[in-house]
Amino acid sequence: MNLYDKTFIGCDSGFDESGLVLFGAPFDGTSSYRPGSRFAASAMRAAAYSIETYSPYLDRDLTELKICDLGDLELPFGSAEKTLAAIEDCAGRILDAYKLPVMIGGEHLVTLGAVRAAAKRFPELRIVHFDAHTDLRQEYLGEALSHATVMRRCWDILGDGRIFQFGIRSGDKAEFEWAREHVYLRKYHLFGTEELERDIGNAPVYFSLDIDVLDPSECPGTGTPEAGGVSFAELLNAFENISGLNIIGADLNELSPPYDPSGISVSLGCKLLREMLLTISDAP
16 A cells, blocks of 8 residues: 555644544445445545645645544444444544544444534534435434434434534425424525524534535535535535634545546545645634
8 A cells, every 4th residue: 555545635644743633434334325435535535646735715735734644444344333432432532632533434424423422522512514414314214323313313412502504405394394493404505604603602513514515416426416505616615604613523424436437526525625624723
């Protein structure tokens, strides 16, 4: 293996010297439509060397930061709970070292492991969630742990008024009705992200980005594509709106490389991760 296989571009600092710590969570065991997101982190590391470390959008460079890439976790096959425990342990160790964990999924259920770790250390935790789907089902096909239930399980931990969802354009009727009473949900677009700093203040925030918030015309390589999504430019503008939040952890999930043989979706994911890392490194 060469270096290109081991680290995301610009993320080759040692753990002790780094402020941000990247790791992959290659799990897609509850994917309900198109699996393959377990390959995302390794595909992104390989493709990252086709983009620059410098962001012209932010006029910043990943080489200005100290970021450690731990590689992918070894996750057990067939057990969502054991997978979540491994993710929680990894994220918790990073947080205990006073560093910021950034996870590459995997399907969206992996977020729950990191949120469990963050909520134990930050009792006032909020979640900012960009996605096409509500992910608020109580269960899906009889399973309480699913990428379709992940935000409901996060709500079990955090309670009312602490989850802020944007870009949502898919879910069953009961999810949308439940959301009105328990979470802040904005449909279809990312309008309202400019109000987050006012609404959340300095409370600790976990940021979760499901790549299917983008329109599938821009990112077809995802597990459950939904028409009517936002553009890459709109997503970058929303990143600017979250840069003033007290972000203590983040993830990018649901990129499924096998469903875009062109490689465009993976390259897009790399660019998004670069912008995310630069954005959250600026968090107060």
